[in-house]
Amino acid sequence: MRWTAAALILRCAPGPLVAPGDAAVPSGCPDLRAPPDHPCRPDAFATVRRVVDGDTLDVSLDGAGLSRVRLIGFDAPEHDEGACGAGAQEHLDSLAPAGTRLVLVFDAECQDAYGRDLAYAWAGDRMLNAAMLGDGFAQACPYQPNTTYAAAFRCLGENAEAEGSGLWALGCHRDPCFE
Numbered sequence: 001m002r003w004t005a006a007a008l009i010l011r012c013a014p015g016p017l018v019a020p021g022d023a024a025v026p027s028g029c030p031d032l033r034a035p036p037d038h039p040c041r042p043d044a045f046a047t048v049r050r051v052v053d054g055d056t057l058d059v060s061l062d063g064a065g066l067s068r069v070r071l072i073g074f075d076a077p078e079h080d081e082g083a084c085g086a087g088a089q090e091h092l093d094s095l096a097p098a099g100t101r102l103v104l105v106f107d108a109e110c111q112d113a114y115g116r117d118l119a120y121a122w123a124g125d126r127m128l129n130a131a132m133l134g135d136g137f138a139q140a141c142p143y144q145p146n147t148t149y150a151a152a153f154r155c156l157g158e159n160a161e162a163e164g165s166g167l168w169a170l171g172c173h174r175d176p177c178f179e
Contacts, residue, residue: 029155032127036148040110044119048100053079054088054137056116059102069104070116071129073153075141077172084172091137091166096123107146118146133157136166 046059049066054076057069076092077084096102104119112118121128129149132138133156140157142150161168 029159030149030152032130032149032152034148035105036107036146038108039106040108041106043106044104046102046104046121048096048098048102050098051089051093051096053077053085054092054132057092057096057102057121059104061104068116069119069121070112070114071121071132072107072118072146073120073129073140073142073149074133074138074157076132076138077167081172083170084167087167087170087172088132088137091135092128092132095126095128095131096121102128107148109146120149129153130156134160134165136160136163136168 044064045062046067046069047062049058049060051057052068055071055074057071059067059069061067076088079085079089100123103122104117105122106117106119109118130153133140133153138157140150140153142153160166
């Protein structure tokens with residue numbers, strides 16, 4: 001197994017040994033420990049500057065300046081979609097408020113058509129992408145070729161919907177995978 005920077009940070013952290021994927025993954029869902037097979041670039045360390053909406057962050061990349069990061073593998077309501085968008089944005093802000101240190105893990109494609117970096121973001125032992133889905137504030141939405149965690153994300157989203165978690169309780173969800 002190839003260890004990512006996220007896994008190495010967690011292995012070197014004081015306290016109990018925690019590997020990515022061990023936190024908040026319901027039984028029956030694939031785990032999140034295996035890193036992408038062919039990342040477009042190495043993992044990056046970053047600090048959250050602000051949450052733009054439920055699936056986008058502005059960050060400071062260590063040694064590389066500012067970046068807008070689109071969290072991949074899911075779609076969340078946009079900030080201008082009333083209570084639904086506000087709920088998704090507020091939840092991501094609760095998971096990664098300004099100042100939160102992140103490890104960004106890249107998949108096969110690094111940027112989208114809007115120039116945003118595409119990444120999975122780890123805050124400690126929690127992948128933000130998976131947390132948004134598992135907590136019911138987003139819908140799984142795999143975009144080729146960045147599909148390393150598509151099965152896990154689908155499972156997390158289905159569990160959240162079945163439990164009526166997050167925005168599912170408000171009837172906020174719509175057909176995913178549009179932009």
